[in-house]
Amino acid sequence: MNFSVTTSPTSSLQPTMAALPVPDIELSPLPQADGSCQYTCPTSRTTVLTAVNGPIEVRAKDEQPNNATVEVIVKPGIGVGGVRETRLSTILQQTLTSLILTAHHPRTLIQITAQILQSEDHTNLSLLISPLLNCAIFSLLLAGVPLRTTAWSVHLAVLPSDDEQTRDDEMQTDDTSVHSANIVRNPNKAQLSRASSSHVLAFSKEGEMLLIESLDCSEGVGGRSADGQGWDLDEWLSISDEAQKLCCQDGVAVIREVLARQKIF
Amino acid sequence: MPKEPETSLAEKTFVLEALKQNLRVDGRELHAFRDVQLIFGDDYGFVDVRLGKTRVLARISAEVTKPRSDRPFEGLFTISTELGPMASPAFEVGRPSELDHTISRILERSIRRSHALDAESLCIVTAQRVWSIRADVHFLSHDGSLLDASCIAVITALAHFRLPVVTVSGEDITIHDVEERVPVPLSILHWPICVTFSFFGDDENGETMYLLDATAQEEALRAGDMTITVNKNGEICQIAKSGGVAVEAEILMRCARLAAEKVKVIDKMIGDALREDELRRNKGNLDWLKEGRAENDR
Numbered sequence: 001m002n003f004s005v006t007t008s009p010t011s012s013l014q015p016t017m018a019a020l021p022v023p024d025i026e027l028s029p030l031p032q033a034d035g036s037c038q039y040t041c042p043t044s045r046t047t048v049l050t051a052v053n054g055p056i057e058v059r060a061k062d063e064q065p066n067n068a069t070v071e072v073i074v075k076p077g078i079g080v081g082g083v084r085e086t087r088l089s090t091i092l093q094q095t096l097t098s099l100i101l102t103a104h105h106p107r108t109l110i111q112i113t114a115q116i117l118q119s120e121d122h123t124n125l126s127l128l129i130s131p132l133l134n135c136a137i138f139s140l141l142l143a144g145v146p147l148r149t150t151a152w153s154v155h156l157a158v159l160p161s162d163d164e165q166t167r168d169d170e171m172q173t174d175d176t177s178v179h180s181a182n183i184v185r186n187p188n189k190a191q192l193s194r195a196s197s198s199h200v201l202a203f204s205k206e207g208e209m210l211l212i213e214s215l216d217c218s219e220g221v222g223g224r225s226a227d228g229q230g231w232d233l234d235e236w237l238s239i240s241d242e243a244q245k246l247c248c249q250d251g252v253a254v255i256r257e258v259l260a261r262q263k264i265f
Numbered sequence: 266m267p268k269e270p271e272t273s274l275a276e277k278t279f280v281l282e283a284l285k286q287n288l289r290v291d292g293r294e295l296h297a298f299r300d301v302q303l304i305f306g307d308d309y310g311f312v313d314v315r316l317g318k319t320r321v322l323a324r325i326s327a328e329v330t331k332p333r334s335d336r337p338f339e340g341l342f343t344i345s346t347e348l349g350p351m352a353s354p355a356f357e358v359g360r361p362s363e364l365d366h367t368i369s370r371i372l373e374r375s376i377r378r379s380h381a382l383d384a385e386s387l388c389i390v391t392a393q394r395v396w397s398i399r400a401d402v403h404f405l406s407h408d409g410s411l412l413d414a415s416c417i418a419v420i421t422a423l424a425h426f427r428l429p430v431v432t433v434s435g436e437d438i439t440i441h442d443v444e445e446r447v448p449v450p451l452s453i454l455h456w457p458i459c460v461t462f463s464f465f466g467d468d469e470n471g472e473t474m475y476l477l478d479a480t481a482q483e484e485a486l487r488a489g490d491m492t493i494t495v496n497k498n499g500e501i502c503q504i505a506k507s508g509g510v511a512v513e514a515e516i517l518m519r520c521a522r523l524a525a526e527k528v529k530v531i532d533k534m535i536g537d538a539l540r541e542d543e544l545r546r547n548k549g550n551l552d553w554l555k556e557g558r559a560e561n562d563r
Binding site for chain 1: 267306307308311318320322324326343345347349351353354358391399401403405406407408470
């Protein structure tokens, strides 16, 4: 399987990237929480709900003398939380801590609770990270927690260039010859199962990279390089550029639009 | 960890004095439920119940397991409830509160032990393979009556859930995909619904005041509570009254009769909501449902 990704994604990848479906966002669905948000990913139909309480009293063992403690609890839709949820909450905790101005509320707790409501595949982490992160950022904004900046996260999957269904999709766009590899934004389960690699990236409004979760999905499809990686550096860089562009332009636009619609800020 | 804010004396006096004049803070009748809203998800067995500001979500899942050796003909059914900080920061993760235990025990008694779900219908191969049904209850927002809301959520979700069709040939079982064969509803024998009464001592005429569907504020001020679980046939599945103010037998009978009345209304509301959702899913065609019932021979 040969991927030859052009390093100028802006020109070649644009047609597939046209018209980003806007996520379904409900602000403050929970009246009791300080800030809450329900987020439905437009393509994968992953629905998550997050609530933020804070700054509140902190347990003595978690208290930090100069900073607020950020706690993230992820609860699965089915069953009890396990290793997967702990991993998710660690990823979220690290990413969000870098955004929150924790020094503004020392010796307190900022508690972020996330509930996965619906997901096509609740065992697949990469489908969940980006909805959870975007949803948590809205909740933090609504709770009035001081943030350094806002951020946005996207999930990109690379489909093999000989993928039939992608080719069908592409027929609808005018320009089909340029694509040698196909990047799908916020893929659903079916697309992800055909993908050779999947990448969740988060960028702040200023374009600073906050999160990289790149996964090789080539099991079953057959990895293409000797070391079993589903991507090479050029490809990854083009994905990173694409993600940065999406987060800093479309993501920021979505945040601005959603908040303006609600006349909150 | 943070506690629920305590009700101030002024607030307490206001609510109790108003009650003596048959008035509630939210303007409801003493024995009126808040509007129940049922929202179904894309998947079967996903129900979001909203009762005023209270919001409870139930999700049903099924997997094939080995039955218990002492009950080889019966499938498994578990209800999992956990109050997390999403409902209120006063609820801690991994440290169940008293309310947590009360809810899980009463739900267990109301639904599981009243045999609302026919456990024998979940058997696939005797002593080898049975369905294990799991109901996850998520409490999203707490404004009183969590128990009533979660009972409605579990029952509605069970009635909404569809089990994949299984064919057995000798030792082998095949679980058919949802696309391949139309999944069948669970066999539910009756719909028990919990109704919680909150008692507030005596009014001026010496009659015990009791409320239905109390808000979090009313729950914090009540002198006692009692949960009656009734199905639409008027059969009482359980009564739970742990502590609190003493209640006369006559009041208790009145409560039971009122509960049976309320349950009929809720039962009808659930049935209507389920039918509406079914119509939405099947674009107005309900004929397939008649063939897909679990009670029929397959």
